[in-house]
Amino acid sequence: MSVTALTLAAALATTAPAAAAMPQGEALTRQIAENDTRLFRAVFEGCDPRALPDLLTPGYRMIHDKDGLAIADRAAFVASMERQCAARAPGGDNAGYRNRRQLVPGSRTIRPMGDWGALEEASHIFFEWNAKESRWDMVGGARYMHVWQWMPTEARFRLSESLSYDHGAAAP
Template identity: 55%
Template structure:
């Protein structure tokens, strides 16, 4: 055995054991983690306008498929960069200074299902609103449905958003509904 091989063998024999991989949570534990991630994610990219606060939720290989525009995002970095630009435009002196929008989950519309021990599928409906000033307040501008694929990262013990399918976008429904009395 050469000296180099002996040194490498000795280093391997004394190396610290690898960190234990965390098993993917199941049942209510999985559901509550995905729900918390969803709330943080949409706050960071919409109303809170702080993408850096939620960057840890976005997988580097993230991609988004959208029914109105096709494939608008092909990486987690692209998603973060575009959001930073939009948030900067809302800041004082920006071209959209003062713009505010909000995303709200439609209560009762969410389902979360495991994808083996690899990840989870989240599906729900949500609505979008824009702030129109003190006189009008928040005005619902539309809504849609989404499917998120959350990959379990066992080395880190957390889920990251790998893919988003954003579908069924449309105008805000009339409220109160026609004929309501």
């Protein structure tokens, strides 16, 4: 091999991102749980659409039992959240609205899907702030499945698909 070829090979080796192996066991569970928390905090309590692109694949989509294909891609989700968060801001159509999501303890199951990613299944309940009574009112619940894709060159997971189903009213 010539000196130029060796130099080029060395340069490529140092600039190409190393592919990381997908975590297993507790590390897998911990990373998915952390991403789940970040995702739902951005959508509910935090109302922070800027946090979403980092968590989602560009082709992310959400299928909902009430709305069918509710979100066709990452850009649509971010745009939707930007509109919702602007409406919650002072002067917005829904100024002061607050909601939160709570994972049902013990409901989460995370399964590796080969070395491609992981499937997360869980249940959660939803609350809205009742300003008149100064309390959180439970308003419903649902189940969900998330397909998390392992990004080896980023050494992390990104959400590629959500299935949201079994939506129902709050328990009495």
